[in-house]
């Protein structure tokens with residue numbers, strides 16, 4: 001087995017994403033100060049969909065979402081995010097399976 005090479009950004013660039021304009025499949029519930037879990041999403045999302053302005057709320061831009069479910073699991077039961085799969089035909093299109 002070969003050791004994977006290349007940067008994560010280069011691998012993510014191989015994916016394609018069909019954006020469902022105006023219907024984001026993930027939403028962060030409005031808040032003023034994020035919980036530790038919510039703030040952690042900025043670091044753990046492999047696609048970098050979450051961001052946070054300094055000391056501000058956490059925001060999500062799910063256009064490049066891999067639908068891995070990491071954020072969904074981390075925030076399960078907290079009610080801090082709303083997570084759904086994109087509508088049929090939209091979302092991530094994995095080029096290599």
Ligand code: SF4
Nearest residue numbers: 045065066068069071
């Ligand atoms: S499902 Fe995965 S890729 Fe998509 S926003 Fe959540 S952590 Fe990021």
